[in-house]
Amino acid sequence: MGNQGCVDGQLNNANYSSPMPVIGLYIAAATLVCLLLMISDILSGFRNRRTWIPCKLFSLNAITLTLLSIATKLPVDLTTSMPRAEDQLSKLTGTTLVCVCLGFLMPSIGANSSSECFSNIVAMAILVITIVVNICIQMHTGVIFSFHPEHIIIMCCMMILLLVLWVFAPVSNAHKDMSIDYIKRSFTNGRQSMLQRLKLCYLYCYNTNPQFMLCNNLTCASSCALCLLCSAVLLQATYRSMVSKTMDFCGGDSDYKKSMKLIVVTQIITVLAGTLGTIFRVLTMARHVQVSDPRTINKEAKCAETVILHNPGQMHLGCAGAFGSIFRGLASIILFLIDTLMIVPYVILVRLLGMRRKASAEDDKAVTEFKDLINEGEMGLDEWTLRKAVKEMKRKVVKTKGQTSSxxxxxxxxxxxxxxxxxxxxxxxxxxxxxxxxxxxxxxxxxxxxxxxxxxxxxxxxxxxxxxxxxxxxxxxxxxxxxxxxxxxxxxxxxxxxxxxxxxxxxxxxxxxxxxxxxxxxxxxxxxxxxxxxxxxxxxxxxxxxxxxxxxxxxxxxxxxxxxxxxxxxxxxxxxxxxxxxxxxELPNAIFKEIVESQPEDVEDRVTFSMKTISKLEKLEKLVQWSFPDGATVTNLITDESSTTNDVSSTIQKLESNVTDSNTKVPPLVGESSDIAPTTTQDEIIEIE
Known part of the structure; x- marks a missing residue:
């Protein structure tokens, strides 16, 4: 064993590069897994009629970060020579892959808990900064001697997308705390049947779905424009180097040998698939999103900071103090410029051309009973969102009724x-x-x-x-x-x-x-x-x-x-x-407990399950006298503030006052007065449970 490493006092490194082709196949395999996960999310979105493509499999988690760290080994390789066209292009494809993945999985920050969201964003930031630093070093040392402008453009886009993640993570968590309160309060209309209450909960769940809210934000839609720009840069570089061959490269071979072509092909396909997913989001959402003023990000960040200050567990996501003000201001300027230059022209053009789909008479009839939910404010439903939510709810209920307990x-x-x-x-x-x-x-x-x-x-x-x-x-x-x-x-x-x-x-x-x-x-x-x-x-x-x-x-x-x-x-x-x-x-009691005990990111799934269960037994409402929480005081229980939600309640009141100050007053729910129902104390809640 010693002779293989040292021969006649000299280091024998002849076999050092022999595993590199196999490592290249490993890189291609990791990229292929990312591609399959992206395609699964896209197909799942279309199958469930959610063309804004929520992230289920390919999201910001440990598995994705591990796959990306493997798939981006080439951009961080500082010493391996890359003489051929495909070798130089592989550096660019790996960098572009991370950038497009950032845009594709951005809505998934709303599906994670606060601590998990923070740790994942920090890990992603470490990966992005490592790639940027290593690319700069390679451009300086000459390992990367082609595509310098392309690398600079993509690295800038990557840093902007990372900035968007940092800005919207606390905003998303703040909205989740508010949405769970609204969904609970949807039970307060005791005159309605259990199924009708759950339908109301489902509509608010759809509207306040953390991923949907992020996709419905104009600034997050900018991620599509950046991904599209990166894909265009990569495609033109591929055309110049591999098709027209107007660029000069060196002779020789890299240590990765024939596996390099497989890496480049799989990464280009993955980049295109990720870009396609973000395009579907913009085509679905941008025609209906509200174009906001340049101060929007600043206001949302301030609202998020209010939540964070009253919830120390989220303090690490906050941007407080002088640094926070500078950070929010910089984010507001950069993201507003992106919106103005890339997204707003598209939104205006679509609306001028009248491409917004007209509602049919059948659609209007379907949403008639929920028209009161269309209102202005932080948690109100716009007509388009309500129509989509009612359609999806109707489809799920009809599907469940086909499985009725005959x-x-x-x-x-x-x-x-x-x-x-x-x-x-x-x-x-x-x-x-x-x-x-x-x-x-x-x-x-x-x-x-x-x-x-x-x-x-x-x-x-x-x-x-x-x-x-x-x-x-x-x-x-x-x-x-x-x-x-x-x-x-x-x-x-x-x-x-x-x-x-x-x-x-x-x-x-x-x-x-x-x-x-x-x-x-x-x-x-x-x-x-x-x-x-x-x-x-x-x-x-x-x-x-x-x-x-x-x-x-x-x-x-x-x-x-x-x-x-x-x-x-x-x-x-x-x-x-x-x-x-x-x-x-006792089914209403069980459903109530299921919803109240769930995490904000899981509420929609729990409400959907409950709605399907009640739909399956809808005819039983004539035979069964449902037992609601003690004394039928559903209002008191729904608006309870236990030890785990007291901070959220006070935070929501402050948030509502902040929103009121910015002329976006939160409206009351259907059948609800402007005053919030009195809440039970913690001792009363414990006694009830």
Missing amino acids: HLMNLLSKTPPSQDLSFAHQLKNHYDSARPGYEVSPLTIVLLIRVTSISIPLPLCGSLLSSLTEVFDIIHFIDRKTCSPSIENKNKSKFAKALWGRDEFNTLLPKIIDKSKVETFKMLSPLDQATEIIRGVRKALPSDYVWDELDLITDFIQHQAFGSIEELYGFVEQLFVDLLIGFLI
Whole structure:
């Protein structure tokens, strides 16, 4: 081993460059992964009718930063000789790749938490500054001897895009804090159905989606112009060096050899794909975005600073003091110049040519019931946004209604719940007398149906199996959100999901019925057979949570008197309906808790899930008296300010006063007076929970 490094006292470096072609393939592979992630986001945006291309897979996170650091190895390579045209071009393609990626993933800063956003932006800044410094060194030492003007243009664009990231990160976090409050307050209209409230929440979620808000900002739209400029610079450099060959290069070969062409091709394609994604954003948003004055960035940054000053966890994203004023001023000037020179002419031209799509009569009809949401202000919906949100909401609701719980609805229409859910209360009383404190859970329902399926003929109990299949995920969600968080309840919830996912009860019959007694068993009446199976099913299972629950259920059934198998099935069916309704009436409470406990960047997904769930059970609203938070004081609960949101509340009040000072007053929500409803104290919230 020593002889390979040192021969006759001299360093033997003959094999140092031998791995370079393989490293070139590694660079090309990292670039290809970036390309695939970009294309996935673009296709996903079109599939979900969000042509402003939100970033899901290719976003500002550790994976993306790692891929970019690998893909940009060539621009930071200070010593490897690059004599050929493709070698010199590879430096430019790597630099342009980072610049376009910055523009493409810019909206994703709204999808991260504050601390994660800060760490990712710092990592991106380190990468960008490293590339800029290394490119400058190579231009000075002669490693890069071509495309000097192109490198300077792209490095300037890269630094501007990095500046935009730093400016809009705190602004995005401030908007997220405000939007979560508005979405919670959407529940305050107690006269509306649960589905209607969730629709209202969804419209505000769509409008206040952090990525949508960033894409709808004129300055962020400037990233498209910069990406387009960088792509144009790269394409003209590629044409001059590889097609027309009007430039002079050196002879020889680089250490990367044939892998260099693969690197250049994959990076050019990736740059074009990223630029295409940003173009789709501008084509979608720029015709509807409001053209703001040059002080917009300064105002937004000041609003963000107000949030940061009242939330020390975000202090690192702030720009306070004299340095902050200089930074905001510089950002305002640079970004306003970009807007004025690149984006505003496009917006004006499109509007003069009348290219803004006219709303159809069908569109107007669809948004009629939500017209009151069209208002001016920080969180108001403009007509175009409202129309798009209603369209998407309608599509999701219609898709969910195609999966309606038909078996459950048929069962409930045939067997409505008993008076005051008496069967369910009898079971609870039986539980309390046998084991005080033991709670009815989804495991109770699952075991009831599983025992019924092996003891009662399938033609009778088939509707129960189908009904529970349609609604099990919902009652499991309700139990997970509303039951006490004890270890026992968590274990019962896990057992319920496992038992419902695996149909193992049918294998228990041979253990229940002894082989020597099969003929005798067949001679029994259907009722006696069912009773025998119910009595023996406990012996076939080990002693655990399932056995304890099964013991209580089977004991409760055996305490009843039945004259026929039909009477037994009727009893089980009514018990199942009562238990099911007892869970479903808690669905609004579970949804409320799901939304309130979610992070701002996750609210839209939670509201969408809740809206789909309610849409699936919409017909139940006539049968189920929904149970809202205690005393039906939804307004008080929605506007609560717990220890985690007190700072946000005071911040929002200051933000609203700031916005009022700048003539952008925040409007009240639909059905809401100008005064915010009184809030509960922290002690009251804890008591309610």
